[in-house]
Structures are given as C-alpha cells and as structure tokens.
Amino acid sequence: MDALRQVYHDHPRTVLFSSAAALRILLAVTFPGLSDLLTGRVEISTPVNSFKRLQEGLFLYERGLDPYDGGIFHQAPLLLPLFSLLPSSLTWVGRFASILLYTGLDLLTADCLYQIAESGAAHTSRLFSSPRKDRTWKPISVAAVYLFNPFTLLTCLGRPTTVFTTFFTVLSVSHACQAQAVTAAFALAIASYTSLHPVLLLPPVGMLCYDRLCVQIAGDSDGLASDGHPPDKALDSKIATDQRKQPTSLSFSIQIVATFATATAFLLGLSRLLLPSWQFLPSVYMTPLTMPDLTPNPGLWWYFFIEMFDAFREFFLGVFWLHMLSYSVPFCLRFQKQPLAAVVLMMGVVAVFEPYANVGDAGAWLSCLALLSHVFEVSSAHRYTFPALATLLYAALLGPAFHHLWIYAGSGNANFFYAITLVWSLALLILLTDAVYSVLRDEWEAERPEGKGREVRQI
Amino acid sequence: MKLSPLLALPLSLLPFILATPAPSGTYTEHLALRPLPSGALYAGFTFTATTPLPAYRAQHFRLFPRSLAQILQHAHTEELHLRFALGRWDDESWGPRPRGGNREGGAGVEIWAWVEGGGDGVVEERWSELVNSLSGLFCASLNFIDGTRTTRPVLTFEPEGTHHRRHRQSESEGEGGLVLMHGTLPHEVVCTENLTPFLKLLPCKGNAGISTLLDGHRLFDANWQTLSIDVRPICTPAPDGSGEEEDCEMEIQQTVDLVLDIERSTRPREDPIPRPRPIEEIECDTSKAYHGQDTCYPRPRAGEMGWSLAAIFGAAVRGNCHLSGGGDGDTRDVSLHLASPRPVQVLLNNENENENAATNPPSPPPAPLNANSSSSSPSTLQQHLYTLPSPPGQTFDLRLPPTTSPPTPENENAHPPLYATRHITGSGQEHGAMHATLRNPHPHAQRIVYFEALPWYLRGFMHTLVLSYTEGNDHEKEEGREKEGGRVLPVEKMFYLPAIDRQRGSQLELQFVVPARGAVALTYQFDKAVLRYTEYPPDANRGFDVAGAVIRVLTPSSAFSSSFAPQPHSSSTTNSGSNNSGSNNNLTTTPQAQHDYYLRTPPLLLPLPTPDFSMPYNVIILTSTVIALGFGSLFNLIVRRFVLVEEVPVSPLLGSLRGLGGRVRGRFGGVVGARFGGKGSGGGGGEGEDGGGDGRGGDDGGDGVVREAVGVGGGSMAAGRGPELDGDGDGDG
Structure with a gap:
C-alpha cells in the first residue's frame, strides 16, 4: 500500500492514465455487448457522430461508392481511411481495436487538459490575475475529472466521432496556452472539419493565443522564466513599458485566421482527393445546419423541429443558428481579461445549444469546467450550483428511462423524453450561467477586494 | 377551316389502310379455371389485343384502347407493366404461382415501364407524366409515386417486348435509350374504382364474353387477386430470314388472376352473413371420443365442393366477344383444369342439357386436350376447353357437382421453385432488422435475384447484411439451426443505392445462389427515422407500409415450369395474330426472361416512433422559454456590471416614485393604522376565536348547500342520500 502510494506520489500522471485506460479496457472486455449497446443509444450517438453510421459509410467507401450519396453518413471524409485501417468492428478484434483507439484519444485529451491547467492560463493572464488563484485544483485533478467523468467514460465506449472533435478542440486550446498560434489554428481547423461548430471557438482561441503570446514576450524580455507564472507587478509594469514589442492584435488575428482558412x-x-465528388460538403456541413434527420438527442432542437410548422422551419433554423452565433463575440469582449474562461464558456454554449447535442460534448464541457476551478467557491456560495447538479443527475438517470417508456414500452409518449431533455438543457444552462457569474465576480473582486463575500447588485 | 383536318384525316390514314392488311389487330380472351386445394378456385382471365405498330403510331385504333395508347405515346413509354393486387398467394397449399408470377404484383399498386430517355431529367419528367396520367385513368393514387418511391432496378426486370437496338443502352441513359423505372404503392387499397376503368379498356367493355363475370363485389372478395396491364411491342422477324424486322405490333395484355373461396362466394346473396348451420344439417364425426348426445364434432368435408360459374361470379357468361374475325371456331374461351376426373355440366341458355364433357361434348369438342396438357402438366391433370356460344345474349355456365371422394394428394411437382418469407424483427421503435428466409425445396441449386425498394425512413445498414445458409428442408430444423448461425453465403452481385432523406428511397438488389434443399436467411439491421409531424399520415400509429421484396428465380429447370405458365390455348390455336405470351417469348431480346419465375413477399408494416401531434404550440413555447432563459440570464450577466448593494445609485425617477409612495403610505397608513390598530389592541384573542368559529360555520353551511344541491341534481336517484347528508351537515353546525 505504501509502495503504491509512493508510486502515485512520484508518477501521478502515469498512475492516473494507466488506471483510466485499464478501466476502459476492463469495461469493454467484461461486458462485450456494452459498447454496441452504447453505440445505439440516442444520448451518445447522433446522426452526425454515430459509430454505426460510420461503419456504414466505411462499407460504401471500401466498395468504391460515394458514401455521401445517401442520407445515412454525415461524418468527415478523412475518418474513412483512418477507420479502414482498423479491422471490421463486427468482429471481436475490431471492436477491441476501436476501443483502444478511443481510449488513446481520451488519454491524449486528458494530457492536453493537464497541460492547460499547468500553464495557469485560467487564473493569470496579460491583464488580470485572480485573487483566488491559490484555490486552483492541481492539474492532475483536472485530468482525473475528465478521465473518470461517467459521461466521458460512456462516450468512449460508445465511440462517437465527436470524441475526435473534443480532442482537437482541447489540443488547440492547449497549443494556444503555449502561444503556438499556427498549431492551435491547425488543430481547431481539424476540429471544425470533423464537426462544424468549433468554428465558433476561433475568436476566443485566437484571443487566448494572443494573450499568451504577449505574456510570453513580456516574460522573456523581463528575463524571467516563461513558465506561465510571472509575478503580477513585473508583468503589469512590463506591459506598460513593452507595448512596442508585442505583435499588434490586427496582424495576429489576420495570421491566425489565415492559418485556419488554409488548414481547412x-x-x-x-478529402476531395479521396472521394469521387464534392458531394460530401453539403452532406457533412449542411446536415447540422438544416437538421434533416430528426432522431432524438438530448438537445433542444429535435422536438422543436419535429413539431415546427413547415412554413416557419427555415425561419427558426436561422434564428437558432444566429442565437448560437450571437455568443461568440460578446464573450470575447466581456472576458477580454480571461480568454481561457471565454473558450470554456463558449464550449458550454455549444454543448447546450448545438443541433445534434450529445452527452459526450456535455461531459467534455463539464470536465473542462474544472479548469476554472478557482472560482467554484463563488458559484457554490452565491448561485444555484447544487440544485443544477442535482437536476443534471436527475435528468441523466430519468432520460434513458423515459426514452425506454416512449420507444420500447409504449406506455409513455414523446413528451416524456422531450421533457427530460428540456430539464437536462436547463440544468446545463444554469451551470453555464453560474460559471459566467463566478468568473465575472472573480474579475470584479480583483478590482474591488473589499467586495469579497458581500452582497452585490448588477446594474 | 374546320373542314381541312377532316379532309386530311382520311388522306393521312390512307397509306396505313393500304399498307396494312385488312384485320388491323387481333383480340382474344381466355378464362382458365382450376380448383385448388382447401376449397379455393383459381380463375385467370386473359384479354389480349394487338394493333400494328404503324397504326399505333398514327393513333389509329380499333381494338387497342385509345386512352391508354395516347398516354403512353405522350410519355414516350415503350413498354408498360401495371399491377393492382390484393391478398397473398398461399404457396404452401396452392403450389406455384399462375403464369410463373409474371403477371403478378406486390400488394397495392406496382408499375414499371421502359421510358425513352433523352438527357438530364427528361426521363424523370416523362415518368412523372406517365404516372400522373395513369393515376387519372385508373382512379388510383399513382401520382404519389414520386422520387422517393421510384427505383431503377438493374437485375430484376427484363423487357418482355422487342426493343431492338435500344434497350441495352439504358445504363448510359443516352439519347433514345430506354430506361426502366419502377414504383410501388404498398398502401394503396385496390377496389371497384380501379376495376371499372380496367374493364373500359376492353373492346367489349365487360358487356359480353368472359369479362361479364368480372363483378367488383366478387372480385374484391377474393383471397388473392391481381389486375395487370402489360403493353409491349412485338416484332416477328421476316420469314425470308433477311434479318430485317417487320410485322411489328403493339400488344396489350390485360389479365385478372384471382383465387376465390368457393364456400364464401357461393353463399346466397339474400343471406350473406355466415351463420352456424342448424345442428340437424351438420354431419357429426361419431368416431371422436367426445362425441355424445349433446356434442357434435363436424366431420371434415370428404370430397370437393360443387360450384358453378353463376354461383361463384353472380352470373353466367353472357354472349361472347369474338372480334378478330376469322378463325372463330378455333378460339377456346374457357379452359378448365381438373386434378382428377370429375363430371362437368355445361349449361347453355339455361336449358338443362346435362352433358358430361367426357361423353357428350358441347358445340366445340373439348377433346384434344390431354395431348396438349400432358407435355406441360402432370398426366393426372385433366383439361377441358370450351368456346363460348356464338349467338349474342346466350349464356354459358359450367357446373361441377360436389364429389364425395377425397381430392388426390399433392404431387411433388406442385412445389414452387422457391418459398420466401420476410419479416421485420426486433422490438421497439428505434432499431429493427429485416429478416427474409428463402427456402429451396428442390434438389438443385437456384440462382435468384432479390430486389427490395425501401422507403427512406427505413435506414438500412448494409454493413450488417448477412446471408446465412442452413441445410435441410424442415421448418423446425431450419429455425433451430438459424439460431446457431449457419454458414455465410457469398453474394454474387449487389446493387445498392442508399436513401436520401425526403428525396430518394433505397434500392437493394442481390444476386446469389440458394443451395439445393436448403434455406437462406438474409438479415440486416436498420434504424427507424423520426419524421416531422406533418409527414405522418392521419393514422400514424398504424405504421408505414413497406413494399414486399421481388424475387426472380433465374434458372429454373424445365420440371418446374408451372402448369399455368404456358397459355393452354397458345399451342392449340393456329391464329398467327393471337400472339400470346407463350409463343412470343423466343422473339424477345432475352428469351429466358419470360420463363423466369417471379415471386413477391407480402408488404410489411413498419411502426415508426410518433411525436405528440397535439403539441406544436406547447413545444415551441417551452423550448423557446428555455432558450430565452439561457439567453437572457447570460446576456444579463455580460452587459451589466457589479456594484455593492450600498452603492446602488438611486435613479431620479425611482426616487420620485418612492417619495410619492412614501407620502401616500404616510397619509393612508395613518388613517388605517388608527382604525385597525385600535381594534386589534382592544379585541385580542377573543376576536380571533370568533373569527375561527365563523369560518367553520361558514364552511359547514357551504358544505351543506353543496350536498343538498347534489341531492337535488341527482334527482330521484340521489334522493335517498340527500337528507342523510343534510343531517350530517346540521350535526356539524
């Protein structure tokens, strides 16, 4: 026991990652039917990320047909050659190989989260340093939250392709925290290529990258170790003095947008080289925009557009998309001092409001919230975090039950599942609002230390 | 001005009249009757009309229906097959299908046609014109055959007509190439309104000849029936062998195949409801152990039921429809196939001239027949041929008295080439699987083509398609082994076109070999889509119909050619004009196509998950509320800034309002406070108790009133209870 503790003390990451991988593989081996069961669940698999549909696309692709000349497969083309390397997932070996691949992805994501947390970008930025930064969780805890999050675990076994999106998004953020603009933009381009909505993260990620770049330059010029923890005062003075050395924000944004566009x-x-036609473009990218496939998912869109009057369908599609778009720029403006918070909160907006919402995205966002762990104190003291978490648990447990009542037992109707998706979205929204509140409150308290713990109003 | 076309018409027709020989087209009709086991009767009507191709092109029609021909010419359709079908052919007890399944359709409406193509979108447009016009002509919902229900099978259908130089170009779909289009409407209910236009296409319009038997009440009471229309061009090569084709004709063949339940059809018209017969009429089976004074186990019928055309179809055949002119004596209008010798009475004009067919033949001798039939059918099968009487108005009836001897047992050859069943498996409305079982009863392997046209809301996963083969012919064995998982069978050819939501259905064609005396199970998984609420039919919870699979058996050996397939009169008639399907096959581009056996599985019912149809407003409101909540609270936080409570500045308007409120409160508060305050301080506890007592009294009184009202309202029924309840109320008070 002591030896174990010693090992954990010395190599916490190794122990954590190997235990997480062992848990996943153990689950897949002990319950061989579990992964296929989870693949069929509507909460995990949606029309744009289902592993089963990927297999169907692969089947057509391997026979030389255009997999996008049909209504089933809507996933990124470059996944096809990747998965055609794996053995067929109908066999035991193939299933195991796919589980291994997804486990590896999860570990890489956790490693990126570890690096983000290590960089300290959450509580310290160019213009701001949180008064609560000593309350930040250890990076290993953030990675553990991701790896042992039940939603992430189930998603890994269900193998939807949005795991790739999550990984590349987090990878992009992690590169942005290291001020590597090109790789960050490239990773974000891959994420947007696999599913459309990470495009919305481009402004906050760009801002984060710019911020870290400024910090790095300031740190270098000050002769300090650029470990991401420069003393505040030195930083402040440097910013005041070394304004000239920094890249202008305009040229930087042009650079990052250009990289993103080139990579895309x-x-x-x-993809076009692999496929016979350009037909994949509408199939992959118009599907989340127009939502032709109304398979249930835990989001807000599906039942709304089932019940929508035909004349207003296009109008409300436009409204819903504009609504999602409307968050990106205001978040950037408001969270100028804390760009990582802007990224994380924007991920939350996407996870709640995306057309084909799934538990995997929500779980990944909940784990990323641990990056903002220094402000949890505020939200738990002043807001509705506990009721929201309880509601989340309630919805997560009742959702499958109500879906069963509707689809299999026939004793409930679609409203049962719809109601539970509403509750789920509401709980996520409350969590999101709480996170926004605490980040803003933390920022305000940095200016006004005397306001700590006192009642405030918003005007 | 009006005269010129009138004058031009005969002039334009002149060349054709000169060019074509006198009989411009032929017409034959035929009725084949065959009693089937278990008290069923098969009746197959065939009406064949032809017209020379030049006359057809010039819109000069005598026997060919003009309305249909004009539609076909307008839509550039060279060959048309249209089917209206109901019911299920019972392979297990009735044996092979009539005409080798070539004149059979899937339940509902099925149509396929070879349409002349001509560039992008032209074929689709012509096809749409065709189905819309036919929809009007036949009063059927054919106009619902849109892009989602249209397929282009590659392996399943071959043209029956002669399309020299053209039809093989269908794949390239180039200029002038013929394109096969196929559509089904499994949900369509075929009924009388489809029969009436069908009969109107006939030269005698159902007023004379065998078509007088086609009464909607009897026809649609059948266990299984198909109305079919087949139009095709036929060319006979020139006799001198120069290779040039001449003597081309357009042929329209209309068939009605039905299987009637003799007992149900012969029920008296005045008493059509099936009632239990009086006990005296029932013959009891005394051999049963439980037979007693008061119990009777009905004895199964020993022989076959007696029937007559008049009893089954409601009326006898009236007149005849011999229009071709010449060779009248050779046409056989009615043929009767009997498995065992049985007396047959022919009744002409209601005179009871009891004539046994074997001994005293009616006007045309029915003799020649065993010689014909022996080649294609078992030797025990007896065939009788009759010609309808010439004088118009005379009726013709066949009567078969009941027999007492048991029917001859089925012989081995009665097996159809293939047995096929198809089901949807799985529970719930989310996932499912298709499971088709094809059983080969014969000791040789058979190559088949399996064709399915699936609607887009059934999302098949072809990577899960498995063909597993199990040996053995027994049902139990087969099912037992399927669970173990049989050998996987290779697919020789596969054509698959995946569906696109709301645009195109999926199409699956498989070619494979069913091994001898074995069963092949074809399975694949699918997802059931959730539709928009406006896309559900009014009876949404009934489910959606999925068309049955079409199975084409490619290489049957000659032993299995159905006894129905060759038209009985085709070999006996010498009239060169009456081109029947049997004699023309050798001239088509693919001679073996006609001999292929087709069978169709019954349509399936696919239940889809349904939303709540009463909820659109509620859903819009609730979802919008949640979104607005998120949007509102997020932007509320984003656009406003924090201040301490003490620092909240007082807005001038709010301040003045507050001042006003304070003043009002000050004025009125003083007065009210004086009044109530004084009383409160004086009354104290006593007042509170009073109030409580009052309240209770009031409650009781109210109760009493209500109860009384109930008693009164209930009238005499509640009168007994009223006083008692009142009493309760009083007591409490």
Missing part, C-alpha cells in the same frame, strides 16, 4: 482548405482538398 487543405483538409477539404485532401
């Missing part, structure tokens, strides 16, 4: 164009061109 490169990926799309590569």
Whole structure:
C-alpha cells in the first residue's frame, strides 16, 4: 500500500492514465455487448457522430461508392481511411481495436487538459490575475475529472466521432496556452472539419493565443522564466513599458485566421482527393445546419423541429443558428481579461445549444469546467450550483428511462423524453450561467477586494 | 377551316389502310379455371389485343384502347407493366404461382415501364407524366409515386417486348435509350374504382364474353387477386430470314388472376352473413371420443365442393366477344383444369342439357386436350376447353357437382421453385432488422435475384447484411439451426443505392445462389427515422407500409415450369395474330426472361416512433422559454456590471416614485393604522376565536348547500342520500 502510494506520489500522471485506460479496457472486455449497446443509444450517438453510421459509410467507401450519396453518413471524409485501417468492428478484434483507439484519444485529451491547467492560463493572464488563484485544483485533478467523468467514460465506449472533435478542440486550446498560434489554428481547423461548430471557438482561441503570446514576450524580455507564472507587478509594469514589442492584435488575428482558412482548405482538398465528388460538403456541413434527420438527442432542437410548422422551419433554423452565433463575440469582449474562461464558456454554449447535442460534448464541457476551478467557491456560495447538479443527475438517470417508456414500452409518449431533455438543457444552462457569474465576480473582486463575500447588485 | 383536318384525316390514314392488311389487330380472351386445394378456385382471365405498330403510331385504333395508347405515346413509354393486387398467394397449399408470377404484383399498386430517355431529367419528367396520367385513368393514387418511391432496378426486370437496338443502352441513359423505372404503392387499397376503368379498356367493355363475370363485389372478395396491364411491342422477324424486322405490333395484355373461396362466394346473396348451420344439417364425426348426445364434432368435408360459374361470379357468361374475325371456331374461351376426373355440366341458355364433357361434348369438342396438357402438366391433370356460344345474349355456365371422394394428394411437382418469407424483427421503435428466409425445396441449386425498394425512413445498414445458409428442408430444423448461425453465403452481385432523406428511397438488389434443399436467411439491421409531424399520415400509429421484396428465380429447370405458365390455348390455336405470351417469348431480346419465375413477399408494416401531434404550440413555447432563459440570464450577466448593494445609485425617477409612495403610505397608513390598530389592541384573542368559529360555520353551511344541491341534481336517484347528508351537515353546525 505504501509502495503504491509512493508510486502515485512520484508518477501521478502515469498512475492516473494507466488506471483510466485499464478501466476502459476492463469495461469493454467484461461486458462485450456494452459498447454496441452504447453505440445505439440516442444520448451518445447522433446522426452526425454515430459509430454505426460510420461503419456504414466505411462499407460504401471500401466498395468504391460515394458514401455521401445517401442520407445515412454525415461524418468527415478523412475518418474513412483512418477507420479502414482498423479491422471490421463486427468482429471481436475490431471492436477491441476501436476501443483502444478511443481510449488513446481520451488519454491524449486528458494530457492536453493537464497541460492547460499547468500553464495557469485560467487564473493569470496579460491583464488580470485572480485573487483566488491559490484555490486552483492541481492539474492532475483536472485530468482525473475528465478521465473518470461517467459521461466521458460512456462516450468512449460508445465511440462517437465527436470524441475526435473534443480532442482537437482541447489540443488547440492547449497549443494556444503555449502561444503556438499556427498549431492551435491547425488543430481547431481539424476540429471544425470533423464537426462544424468549433468554428465558433476561433475568436476566443485566437484571443487566448494572443494573450499568451504577449505574456510570453513580456516574460522573456523581463528575463524571467516563461513558465506561465510571472509575478503580477513585473508583468503589469512590463506591459506598460513593452507595448512596442508585442505583435499588434490586427496582424495576429489576420495570421491566425489565415492559418485556419488554409488548414481547412487543405483538409477539404485532401478529402476531395479521396472521394469521387464534392458531394460530401453539403452532406457533412449542411446536415447540422438544416437538421434533416430528426432522431432524438438530448438537445433542444429535435422536438422543436419535429413539431415546427413547415412554413416557419427555415425561419427558426436561422434564428437558432444566429442565437448560437450571437455568443461568440460578446464573450470575447466581456472576458477580454480571461480568454481561457471565454473558450470554456463558449464550449458550454455549444454543448447546450448545438443541433445534434450529445452527452459526450456535455461531459467534455463539464470536465473542462474544472479548469476554472478557482472560482467554484463563488458559484457554490452565491448561485444555484447544487440544485443544477442535482437536476443534471436527475435528468441523466430519468432520460434513458423515459426514452425506454416512449420507444420500447409504449406506455409513455414523446413528451416524456422531450421533457427530460428540456430539464437536462436547463440544468446545463444554469451551470453555464453560474460559471459566467463566478468568473465575472472573480474579475470584479480583483478590482474591488473589499467586495469579497458581500452582497452585490448588477446594474 | 374546320373542314381541312377532316379532309386530311382520311388522306393521312390512307397509306396505313393500304399498307396494312385488312384485320388491323387481333383480340382474344381466355378464362382458365382450376380448383385448388382447401376449397379455393383459381380463375385467370386473359384479354389480349394487338394493333400494328404503324397504326399505333398514327393513333389509329380499333381494338387497342385509345386512352391508354395516347398516354403512353405522350410519355414516350415503350413498354408498360401495371399491377393492382390484393391478398397473398398461399404457396404452401396452392403450389406455384399462375403464369410463373409474371403477371403478378406486390400488394397495392406496382408499375414499371421502359421510358425513352433523352438527357438530364427528361426521363424523370416523362415518368412523372406517365404516372400522373395513369393515376387519372385508373382512379388510383399513382401520382404519389414520386422520387422517393421510384427505383431503377438493374437485375430484376427484363423487357418482355422487342426493343431492338435500344434497350441495352439504358445504363448510359443516352439519347433514345430506354430506361426502366419502377414504383410501388404498398398502401394503396385496390377496389371497384380501379376495376371499372380496367374493364373500359376492353373492346367489349365487360358487356359480353368472359369479362361479364368480372363483378367488383366478387372480385374484391377474393383471397388473392391481381389486375395487370402489360403493353409491349412485338416484332416477328421476316420469314425470308433477311434479318430485317417487320410485322411489328403493339400488344396489350390485360389479365385478372384471382383465387376465390368457393364456400364464401357461393353463399346466397339474400343471406350473406355466415351463420352456424342448424345442428340437424351438420354431419357429426361419431368416431371422436367426445362425441355424445349433446356434442357434435363436424366431420371434415370428404370430397370437393360443387360450384358453378353463376354461383361463384353472380352470373353466367353472357354472349361472347369474338372480334378478330376469322378463325372463330378455333378460339377456346374457357379452359378448365381438373386434378382428377370429375363430371362437368355445361349449361347453355339455361336449358338443362346435362352433358358430361367426357361423353357428350358441347358445340366445340373439348377433346384434344390431354395431348396438349400432358407435355406441360402432370398426366393426372385433366383439361377441358370450351368456346363460348356464338349467338349474342346466350349464356354459358359450367357446373361441377360436389364429389364425395377425397381430392388426390399433392404431387411433388406442385412445389414452387422457391418459398420466401420476410419479416421485420426486433422490438421497439428505434432499431429493427429485416429478416427474409428463402427456402429451396428442390434438389438443385437456384440462382435468384432479390430486389427490395425501401422507403427512406427505413435506414438500412448494409454493413450488417448477412446471408446465412442452413441445410435441410424442415421448418423446425431450419429455425433451430438459424439460431446457431449457419454458414455465410457469398453474394454474387449487389446493387445498392442508399436513401436520401425526403428525396430518394433505397434500392437493394442481390444476386446469389440458394443451395439445393436448403434455406437462406438474409438479415440486416436498420434504424427507424423520426419524421416531422406533418409527414405522418392521419393514422400514424398504424405504421408505414413497406413494399414486399421481388424475387426472380433465374434458372429454373424445365420440371418446374408451372402448369399455368404456358397459355393452354397458345399451342392449340393456329391464329398467327393471337400472339400470346407463350409463343412470343423466343422473339424477345432475352428469351429466358419470360420463363423466369417471379415471386413477391407480402408488404410489411413498419411502426415508426410518433411525436405528440397535439403539441406544436406547447413545444415551441417551452423550448423557446428555455432558450430565452439561457439567453437572457447570460446576456444579463455580460452587459451589466457589479456594484455593492450600498452603492446602488438611486435613479431620479425611482426616487420620485418612492417619495410619492412614501407620502401616500404616510397619509393612508395613518388613517388605517388608527382604525385597525385600535381594534386589534382592544379585541385580542377573543376576536380571533370568533373569527375561527365563523369560518367553520361558514364552511359547514357551504358544505351543506353543496350536498343538498347534489341531492337535488341527482334527482330521484340521489334522493335517498340527500337528507342523510343534510343531517350530517346540521350535526356539524
């Protein structure tokens, strides 16, 4: 026991990652039917990320047909050659290989989260340093929250392709925290290529990258170790003095947007080489926009557009998308001092409001919230975090039950499942609002230390 | 001005009249009757009309229906097959299908046609014109055959007509190439309104000849029936062998195949409701152990039921429809196939001239027949041929008295080439699987084509398609082994076109070999889509119909050619004009196509998950509320800034309002406070108790009133209870 503790003390990451991988593999081996069962669940698999549909696309692709000339497969083309390397997932070996691949992805994601947490970008930025930064969780805890999150665990076994999106998004954020603009933009381009909505993260990620770049330059010029923890005062003074050395925000944004656009164009061109036609473009990217496939999912869109009057369908599609778009820029403006918070909160907006919502995205966002762990104190003291978490648990447990009542037992109707998805979205929204509140409150208290713990109003 | 076309018409027709020989087209009709086991009767009507191709092109029609021909010419359709079908052919007890399944359709409406193509979208447009016009002509919902229900099978259908130089180009779909289009409407209910236009296409319009038997009440009471219309061009090569084709004709063949339940059809018209017969009429089976004074186990019928055309179809055949002119004596209008010798009475004009067919033949001798039938059918099968009487108005009836001897047992050859069943498996409305079982009863392998056209809301996963083979012919064995998982069978050819939501259905064609005396199970999984609420039919919870699979048996050996397939009169008639399907096959581009056996599985019912149809407003409101809540609270936090409570500045308007409120409160508060305050301080506890007592009294009184009202309202029924309840109320008070 002591030896174990010693090992954990010395190599916490190794122990954590190997135990997480062992848990996943153990689950897949002990319950061989579990992964296929989870693949069939509507909460995990949606029309744009289902592993089963990927297999169907693969089947058509391997026979030389255009997999996008049909209504089943809507996933990114470059996944096809990747998965055609794996053995067929109908066999035991194939299933195991796919589980291994997804486990590896999860570990890489956790490693990226570890690095983000280590960089301290959450509580310290160019213009701001949180008064609560000593309350930040250890990076290993953030990674553990991701790896042992039950939603992430189930998603890993259900193998939807949004795990790739999550990984590349987090990878992009992690590169942005290291001020590597090109790789960050490239990773974000891959994430947007696999599913559309990470495009919305481009402004906050760009801002984060710019912020870290400024910090790094300031740190270097000050002769300090650029470990991401420069003393505040030195930083402040440096910013005041070394304004000239920093890249202008305009040229930086042009650079990052250009990289993003080039990378996207490169990926799309590569896809075109694999496929006989450009038909994959509407199939992959128009599907989340127009939502032709109304399979239930835990989001807000599906039942709304089942019940929508035909004349207003296009109008409300536009309204819903504009609504999602409307968060990106205001978040950037308001969270200028805390760009990582902007990224994390924007991920939350996407996870709640995306058309084909799934538990995997919500779980990944909940784990990323641990990056903002220094402000949890505020939200738990002043807001509705406990009721929201309880509601989340309630919805997570009742959701499958109500779905069963509707689809299998026939003793409930669609409203049962719809109601539970509403509750789920509401709980996520409350959590999101709480996070926004605490981040803003923390920022305000940095200016006004005397306001700590006192009642405030918003005007 | 009006005269010129009138004058031009005969002039334009002149060349054709000169060019074509005198009989411009032929017409034959035929009725084949065959009693089937278990008290059923098969009746197959065939009406064949032809017209020379030049006359057809010039819209000069005599026997060919003009309305249909004009539609076909307008839509550039060279060959048309249209089917209206109901019910299920019972392979197990009735044996092989009539005409080798070539004149059979899937339940509902099925249509396929070879349409002349001509560039992008032209074929689709012509096809749409065709189905819309036919929809009007036949009073059927054919106009619902849109892009989602149209497929283009590759392996399943071959043209029956002669399309020299053209039909093989269908794949390239180039200029002038013929394109096969196929559509089904499994939900369509075929009924009388489809029969009436069908009869109107006939030259005698159902007023004379065998078509007088086609009464909607009897026809649609059948266990299984198909109305079919087949239009095709036929060319006979020139006799001198120069290779040039001449003597081309357009042929329309209309068939009605039905299987009637003799007992149900012969029920008296004045008493159509099936009632239990009086006990005296029932013959009891005394051999049963439980037979007693008061119990009777009905004895199964020993022989076959007696029937007559008039009893089954409601009326005898009236007149005849011999229009071709010449060779009248050779046409056989009615043929009767009997498995065992049985007396047959022919009744002409209601005179009871009892004539046994074997001994005293009616006007045309029915003799020649065993010689014909022996080649294609078992030797025990007896065939009788009759010609309808010439004088118009005379009726013709066949009567078969009941027999007492048991029917001859089925012989081995009665097996159809293939047995096929198809089901949807799985529970719930989310996932499912298709499971088709094809059983080969014969000791040789058979190559088949399996064709399915699936609606887009059934999302098949072809990567889960498995063909597993199990040996053995027994049902139990087969099912037992399927669970163990049989050998996986290779697919020789596969054509698959996946569906696109709301645009195109999926199409699956498989070619594979069913091994001898074995069963092949074809399975694949699918997902059931959730539709928009406006896309559900009014009876949404009934489910959606999925068309049955079409199975084409490619290489049957000659032993299995159905006894129905060759038209009985085709070999006996010498009239060169009456081109029947049997004699023309050798001239088509693919000679073996006609001999292929087709069978169709019954349609399936696919239940889809349904939303709550009463909820659109509620859903819009609730979802919008949640979104607005999120949007509102997020932007509320984002656009406003924090201040301490003490620092909240007082807005001038709010301040003045507050001042006003304070003043009002000050003025009125003083007065009210004086009044109530004084009383409160004086009364104290006593007042509170009083109030409580009052309240209770009031409650009781109210109760009493209500109860009384109930008693009164209930009238005499509640009168007994009223006083008692009142009493209760009083007591409490």
